């Protein structure tokens with residue numbers, strides 16, 4: 001069986017696609033990479049919230065899935081909208097890396113908790129809002145582009161540090177630039193961070209789908225991501241909304257889902273934790289979303305949508 005794998009052409013995207021290739025190869029499947037550029041890769045002079053978050057990193061890949069020129073598309077799970085266009089589905093989630101964010105800098109003495117003032121480059125509304133909430137002494141600088149571009153901007157002095165997902169930094173081999181790991185309890189990651197998702201069109205042959213899923217899907221991660229994505233779907237939020245959620249397995253084999261919303265100026269944060277059985281991941285995500293909306297999230301979302 002031969003699988004055509006569609007991927008964006010950034011180094012991180014290619015690393016992730018090659019990781020999927022390795023998993024498929026272990027099961028005797030051959031594969032090839034098809035590199036496809038998306039709007040999110042091409043338009044670098046505007047923030048994601050202004051381009052419109054829906055599908056900016058996925059649309060072109062989905063077009064190829066539909067016409068069958070690729071079998072699967074590989075994405076960072078966190079780049080995937082909570083609801084996919086009709087005819088498309090996520091069929092597998094790889095085992096998650098640690099989901100936390102990290103502070104990256106050439107200056108090893110920097111720390112967000114030290115109270116010292118410095119600038120942090122990020123383009124994520126969640127990271128900006130959480131920094132305002134937790135570290136009001138920090139100034140943020142708008143910073144888009146792939147990991148390599150951001151590191152170059154850091155070295156050019158456009159900011160003192162970057163805030164990035166550990167998973168991406170680790171995959172690119174930049175671990176030695178990590179000066180601080182942020183605790184997920186306070187600096188909760190966005191839905192899906194750290195896992196790689198496989199997307200297919202419903203026209204894909206079932207035997208192919210089953211083989212791919214069997215070789216790449218990690219069941220505990222999948223249950224966690226289903227809970228997180230159900231939360232996001234109920235909030236009708238894409239990655240431009242400063243929402244956050246992380247589901248974790250407990251020693252009792254249940255899922256603990258923590259998440260919520262933060263206002264853009266960081267003045268207000270809503271956060272809650274729900275625990276449930278892995279088979280009830282969907283209901284868990286909905287319960288967290290309902291409680292978030294009831295406790296002021298509804299109003300907060302309206303404010304956020306007006307501002308963005």
Ligand SMILES: NCc1[nH]cc(CCC(=O)O)c1CC(=O)O
Nearest residue numbers: 076078164165167168193194195
């Ligand atoms: N927004 C881009 C993006 N999409 C996925 C990752 C990291 C890898 C992952 O979360 O799996 C990153 C970079 C970052 O936010 O630091």
